[in-house]
Structure formats: structure tokens, C-alpha cells
Amino acid sequence: MIIKKPPMGWNSWNTFGGEVCEKVIRDTADAMVELGYKNAGYEYVVIDDWWSERKRGADGKIAVNKEKFPSGMKALSDYIHSKGLKFGMYSCAGTMTCGGFPASFEHEYEDAQMFADWGVDYLKYDFCYKPMHAVGKLLYNKMSMALKATGRDILFSACNWGADDVETWIRSTGAHVYRSTGDIFDHFESVKFIAQSQFDKINYSATGCYNDMDMLICGMYGKGLVAKGGCTDAEYKTHFAMWCLMQSPLMIGGDITNMNDYCRNLLQNKGLIAINQDEDGRPPMMVNWNKDRPVFFKHMANGEYVLALFNLSDEDGMVGCEFFDIGVSADHGFDFVDAISGEKIGVVSENLYETIPAHDCRVYRGKFVRV
Numbered sequence: 068m069i070i071k072k073p074p075m076g077w078n079s080w081n082t083f084g085g086e087v088c089e090k091v092i093r094d095t096a097d098a099m100v101e102l103g104y105k106n107a108g109y110e111y112v113v114i115d116d117w118w119s120e121r122k123r124g125a126d127g128k129i130a131v132n133k134e135k136f137p138s139g140m141k142a143l144s145d146y147i148h149s150k151g152l153k154f155g156m157y158s159c160a161g162t163m164t165c166g167g168f169p170a171s172f173e174h175e176y177e178d179a180q181m182f183a184d185w186g187v188d189y190l191k192y193d194f195c196y197k198p199m200h201a202v203g204k205l206l207y208n209k210m211s212m213a214l215k216a217t218g219r220d221i222l223f224s225a226c227n228w229g230a231d232d233v234e235t236w237i238r239s240t241g242a243h244v245y246r247s248t249g250d251i252f253d254h255f256e257s258v259k260f261i262a263q264s265q266f267d268k269i270n271y272s273a274t275g276c277y278n279d280m281d282m283l284i285c286g287m288y289g290k291g292l293v294a295k296g297g298c299t300d301a302e303y304k305t306h307f308a309m310w311c312l313m314q315s316p317l318m319i320g321g322d323i324t325n326m327n328d329y330c331r332n333l334l335q336n337k338g339l340i341a342i343n344q345d346e347d348g349r350p351p352m353m354v355n356w357n358k359d360r361p362v363f364f365k366h367m368a369n370g371e372y373v374l375a376l377f378n379l380s381d382e383d384g385m386v387g388c389e390f391f392d393i394g395v396s397a398d399h400g401f402d403f404v405d406a407i408s409g410e411k412i413g414v415v416s417e418n419l420y421e422t423i424p425a426h427d428c429r430v431y432r433g434k435f436v437r438v
């Protein structure tokens with residue numbers, strides 16, 4: 068299986084944590100279709116940790132928690148597929164998942180087959196309780212091969228939180244996406260910390276294997292498992308724009324059955340999603356190397372370019388760059404539109420500086436033109 072765009076979907080962890088259950092998954096699948104998310108490109112519905120019993124069953128398999136998932140995983144998978152969506156599940160490379168449930172260490176081939184038998188299309192594979200003597204790289208390689216051996220197309224999502232310089236070897240294991248940071252929390256400090264930690268690793272994300280900066284917190288507003296006070300609308304916009312620009316997978320972590328209009332529209336914003344899903348898969352270039360007020364420039368497959376200005380600092384202030392710092396002389400410029408609102412900006416040459424409120428951003432997209 069080769070992936071040419073970062074995956075888009077929803078994952079249960081950020082909001083529901085250990086409360087994940089069949090009803091949540093069915094309601095989410097319904098909302099995905101009825102509220103426009105599927106049309107916008109979201110397709111995977113992923114169950115994270117806490118779906119099984121505490122011990123493997125007598126047959127040696129991971130036993131589904133029947134109270135939480137009374138119909139079982141195959142029926143749930145069929146339901147998700149009947150909506151034209153894809154089904155994702157979670158296990159872990161260690162002896163237990165992070166929540167203390169059975170994991171796949173030394174059960175890789177049988178567990179992979181069980182997931183394939185259920186019709187799973189996506190496996191998130193965590194890193195807790197990894198025995199010290201076991202090499203993470205080989206454990207990811209092993210599960211990747213076990214998934215391929217099933218003959219089913221299963222997107223393999225590695226989640227070792229950026230440990231062991233993962234970006235330098237993960238591509239060689241066959242993984243399609245890899246978590247590059249610790250867990251996200253629903254406040255702007257977390258968004259900023261994760262974003263800044265990846266600025267010097269931008270080039271380790273490309274077609275075939277993308278850097279996963281963790282599930283989105285848009286729309287949580289301080290409610291749910293990873294809530295830590297919540298964000299403002301502008302902060303959620305900055306978060307989403309950054310994840311789109313960095314071509315992170317777009318896995319919604321908020322409750323889409325209960326999302327306000329602002330965040331539903333944001334998560335379905337065509338301009339930002341087009342940047343994220345660009346098939347050329349080129350990482351952005353960081354123009355000014357100011358980690359608090361970064362400016363990024365990106366080539367798009369359709370011949371357009373993106374210029375994105377972020378103010379991650381706590382003060383309103385000027386963000387921008389001279390175009391000669393991208394290699395553009397004064398006789399050329401860009402015919403920009405605002406990529407988020409679609410508003411026409413017109414031709415801009417020589418430089419672009421704007422006063423941007425704290426925690427806000429601007430994203431422009433357009434053709435390179437002679438002025």
C-alpha cells in the first residue's frame with residue numbers, strides 16, 4: 068500500500084479516552100457522513116486504547132470488551148464500511164498498551180491477522196511497555212511485515228512519540244505515518260511546543276510516510292480527556308493551519324457529533340485541506356528561522372505557492388519576510404488569495420509584512436507572476 072496524501076479521519080483518544088464504546092463510534096461515523104466531514108476528505112474512524120478486556124481470551128486472542136462493544140468489531144467494521152468510511156484500530160509494540168491492556172509484542176502475526184479478519188484499514192501502533200532489550204525499529208518493522216502478510220491494505224501508523232530519532236529510520240520499516248512528538252493537550256502551549264519541535268525536521272515528512280504531529284484538538288474548548296483549558300477560535304485556526312502546512316495526518320480528536328460551527332467549518336476548510344493533501348508532498352521551507360514568528364514557503368503540485376505567516380508568540384506583532392529571502396527578485400511577485408477565506412488579495416511583490424495578533428496566522432496561496 069502506497070499513500071500519496073496524509074490520511075484524514077477521526078480518533079477516539081483526545082475526547083473519549085477510556086470511555087470509547089460502540090455508540091460513540093457509530094455516532095461518529097454517522098456524523099462524519101451527515102455533517103460534511105466525509106465530503107471534505109475525512110475517511111478513517113479509529114478506535115484508540117481501552118477497547119479490550121484486561122487479559123487475552125482462552126484462544127490467545129485479544130478479547131474485545133463486550134460491554135463497550137456488544138456487537139463486536141467485525142459488525143462495527145461492517146457498519147463503518149457501509150457508510151463508505153474506513154475502520155482503524157489500536158495496539159502497541161510492547162507487552163501492554165499504555166492503558167495496561169494486552170498488546171502485540173510477540174503476538175504480531177496473529178494480531179495482524181485478527182485485525183485483517185475484522186476488516187481493519189488502519190492500525191495505530193503505540194510504544195508503551197516495550198521491553199528494554201527489544202529494538203523499537205525492529206518491532207515496527209515486524210508489525211509492518213505482519214500487516215502486509217495478511218494481504219489486506221492496512222495503513223500502518225507508528226506511534227513512538229519521536230523517540231530514538233524515529234524520523235531517521237521509520238520510513239525504512241514500511242510505516243505510512245509516524246508520531247514525532249509526545250501527546251497533544253487542548254491548550255495553545257501544547258500546539259506551539261509540538262509545532263516548534265518539528266521545525267528542524269520538516270524534511271522528514273513526504274509522500275509515502277508522513278510526520279504525524281498528533282490528533283487535532285480543534286473544537287474541544289476544554290472538554291474531553293486531553294482538555295487543559297482549551298483554545299480560542301484563532302488558536303484552533305493556527306493549530307489546524309500549521310498541521311495542514313506541515314502535511315501532518317489530519318485526525319480529528321474533538322467530538323464531531325457536537326462541534327460548534329466555527330470548528331466544523333475550520334476542519335472542513337477547503338483551502339487549508341488542499342495544502343495538506345497536495346500530491347507533490349513537498350515540505351514547506353522555513354524562510355526566516357524565527358521560531359516564535361515563523362514564515363513558511365511551499366511549492367504546490369498545481370504550480371501555485373503558499374506563503375504562511377504565524378505569530379506563535381504571546382504578543383501581537385509584525386510577521387513577514389523579504390521576497391529576496393525566497394530567491395525572488397523585485398520584478399516578480401505573487402498573485403495571492405487568502406487560502407483560508409478565499410478572499411482575493413492581488414499582486415504582492417518585494418516583501419510581505421503584517422501585524423498579526425498573538426497566536427494567529429495568515430495563509431496565502433497564488434501564482435508566481437512578473438510585475
Ligand code: GAL
Pocket residue numbers: 080115116164165166193194195226228249250
Ligand atoms: C499514548 C499515545 C496516545 C494514546 C494513548 C493511549 O502513548 O501517544 O495518542 O494512544 O497512548 O493510551
